[in-house]
Amino acid sequence: MAAAATPAAPEQTPKTSASVSVPFDLSQPPVIEGFSPLPKVKDETLKEKFMRKTKENPFVPIGCLGTAGALMYGLRAFHQGKTRQSQLLMRGRIFAQGFTVVAIIFGVFATALKPKQ
Structure with a gap:
């Protein structure tokens, strides 16, 4: 019977990180031929962005x-044992959530229909 030959493993050479060169600078954005990005006007702070978005869609x-108000008062009423008032405030919370969702959807459609400047 023939003895089973073990396959020879290919030689593995350790790779050094010193020999690897980076073809581009990672600290800069890539240069794409034929593409010029729009310049940033200015970075907004959180307060400025909140005020702008509130003016666009105040609802x-x-x-x-x-x-949040209906939730807080409803939880307080529930804690005090006022079940009737708690139920009414939780229903009010559901109404307020629905109002908010409709306002968001309305804002998205209004923004989409607004002409670009």
Whole structure:
């Protein structure tokens, strides 16, 4: 019988990181031929962005505040044992959430239909 031959493993050479060169600078954005990105006007702070978005669609923050208020008062009433008032406030919370969702959808459609500047 013939003895089974073991396959020879290919020689593995260790790769050094010193010999690897990076073909481009990772700290800069890539240069794409025929593409020029629009320049950034300015970075907005969180407060500036919140104020701009609130002016564009003021019903979303109103709905969020209504939802949070109804939730807080409903939980407080539930904790105090006022089940009737708690149920009414939880229903009000659902209404406020629906109002907020409709306001968001309305804002998305209004933004999509607004002509580009």
